[in-house]
Amino acid sequence: MSIDTTDRRLIKATQSGLPLVPAPYAEIANALGLDEAEVMQRLQAMQDSGVIRRIAVAPNHYALGMTANGMTVWDVEDSAALGLGAQVGALEFVSHCYLRPRALPDWPFNLFAMVHGKTRDEVAAKRVEIRALLGDALRSDDILYSTRILKKTGLRLGKG
Amino acid sequence: MTALDDTDRRILNRLQEGFPITPHPFADVAAELGLEEDDLITRLARLKDTRLITRFGPFYDAAAMGGAFCLCAMQVPEGDFDRITDLVNAHPEVAHNYERDHALNMWFVLATETKAGIGEVAKRIEAETGLTVLLFPKEHEFFIGFRVAA
Numbered sequence: 199m200s201i202d203t204t205d206r207r208l209i210k211a212t213q214s215g216l217p218l219v220p221a222p223y224a225e226i227a228n229a230l231g232l233d234e235a236e237v238m239q240r241l242q243a244m245q246d247s248g249v250i251r252r253i254a255v256a257p258n259h260y261a262l263g264m265t266a267n268g269m270t271v272w273d274v275e276d277s278a279a280l281g282l283g284a285q286v287g288a289l290e291f292v293s294h295c296y297l298r299p300r301a302l303p304d305w306p307f308n309l310f311a312m313v314h315g316k317t318r319d320e321v322a323a324k325r326v327e328i329r330a331l332l333g334d335a336l337r338s339d340d341i342l343y344s345t346r347i348l349k350k351t352g353l354r355l356g357k358g
Numbered sequence: 359m360t361a362l363d364d365t366d367r368r369i370l371n372r373l374q375e376g377f378p379i380t381p382h383p384f385a386d387v388a389a390e391l392g393l394e395e396d397d398l399i400t401r402l403a404r405l406k407d408t409r410l411i412t413r414f415g416p417f418y419d420a421a422a423m424g425g426a427f428c429l430c431a432m433q434v435p436e437g438d439f440d441r442i443t444d445l446v447n448a449h450p451e452v453a454h455n456y457e458r459d460h461a462l463n464m465w466f467v468l469a470t471e472t473k474a475g476i477g478e479v480a481k482r483i484e485a486e487t488g489l490t491v492l493l494f495p496k497e498h499e500f501f502i503g504f505r506v507a508a
Contacts, residue, residue, distance in 0.1 A: 201423055218403050220382055220395060234381065241416065242379050248422040253377040255405075256413040257370055262362075267459065269465070280498065287500025297498040298429065305462070305492065310429075335462040340460070348455035349447045349466070350412055 201249060204232070208240055213350075216253070222347035260347070264314045268321040269342045270328060273300070278335035279308060285331055286311050291324050306338060318343065362410065365393065369401055370411070376416075425471040427453075429494040430480060432487070433460040439463075445486050451479045462492065 201209070207230055216222045223233040223241070244250045259267060274282055279297055286309065287295035294312040311328060314323040325341055332339075362370075368391055378386050385395040420427050434442045439457070446452055446466060455466035468476050480491040481492045 209416075209418055212416050213418060213451075215406075215413055216377075218382055218384075218399050218406075218414075220399070222383065223381065225380070238379050238381075244416075244418075245379070248371055248419055251417040251419050252375075253379070253416045254414075255370060255373040255376065255411045256417075257374065257403075258410055258412045261408075261410045262370075283498065283500050295500040296496040297427075297500075298494040298496055301492050301494070305431075340463075342458040342460045342465070344456040344458050344465075346457040348443050348457055348464070350454040 199241075201244070204230075204236075204243070205240055205244065205249075208232075208237065212241075259314055263316050266315045266318045266321045266324065267344045268313045268315075268318070269344070270311045270313055270339065271326050271342065272309040272311070272328070272332060272339045273306045273337040274309045274332060275335045275337070276308070282332055282335055284311055286328055289324075291315070292328075307340065365391075365397075366401060366405065366410075369393075369398065370405070373402075373414070420469045420471065423471065424473075425469065425495070426473045426476050428468045428476045428480075429496070430466050430468055431494065432464045432466075432483075432489050433462050433493045434487075434489060436463075440491065442487050446483055449479055449483065451459045451475065 208226070211226050211230055217225045219225050221234070223237045225294040227234045230237070241250065241253070245253070259265075283295060283297055286292060291313055292311045293314055294310070296308055296310045297308055300306055302306050313321050313324045313328075315324065321341070321343075329336065329339065367412060372387060372391060373471060376496040377383055382395070384398050388395045389416055391398070402411075402414060406414060432442070432446075442464070446464065447455055450468050451468045453469040454466045455464065458465050461464070468479050470476050476493065476495070480493060484491050
């Protein structure tokens with residue numbers, strides 16, 4: 199989908215969040231000189247096309263006690279990676295799961311799965327479950343715990 | 359840790375699923391949860407103020423707009439970590455950035471409006487920091503059903 203200049207204004211007006219008022223779309227419309235129906239129609243169209251993944255809250259894992267956050271990384275045989283990746287992504291404790299290119303020789307891993315838990319022991323136990331699932335297709339693996347959030351803002355559109 | 363009551367937990371769980379595009383969306387969600395509209399709005403404002411939620415609103419996908427996301431990693435010398443963090447974070451294209459316990463100790467996501475933008479920003483960061491930026495673009499994203507149980 200291509201977005202037009204009005205969509206861009208709408209994205210810029212909402213990318214840091216929706217106003218917490220009873221009629222948020224009307225408030226955005228007022229600020230942009232549009233009408234509420236058009237704002238809603240454009241947001242719906244962007245959601246239908248995937249430009250908006252969803253309108254939702256992003257919980258702060260850390261503040262909710264999910265302080266252990268491990269990026270598990272796996273070197274999985276290429277021929278098995280798509281099928282096994284789908285199984286890993288379906289695990290209820292995996293929040294993101296991707297295939298990515300290796301950066302040899304330093305980085306042999308092609309499957310990335312984020313695992314969250316209240317303790318590192320909990321995350322480590324989940325890692326063992328993933329390892330069992332990958333079986334013989336697994337060559338090596340590692341886990342990188344996050345030790346600090348350095349920045350978290352989401353997408354920001356520049357001028358344009 | 360800030361105390362959450364059962365109503366806060368229900369709100370957090372419900373609003374991870376999606377928010378309606380209707381004239382009075384808070385009233386609609388409040389009705390589903392058996393709450394008053396103003397109670398829902400007040401609680402959300404408090405959850406934001408106390409940083410229990412980091413964002414509330416549309417999640418835009420740069421790739422669907424013709425842009426791109428890319429996970430990047432750098433090996434930053436420990437003694438220079440804060441200075442390099444400032445240089446990297448100064449780029450508006452850096453959407454998030456985490457310190458991790460690995461030789462590759464800085465992991466950030468670039469979100470740019472064009473596919474070419476990823477390489478351009480990565481090159482600028484390399485020039486500013488004198489460090490190599492490894493790029494890990496996604497080749498495939500697997501469907502996820504994960505939600506944080508608040």
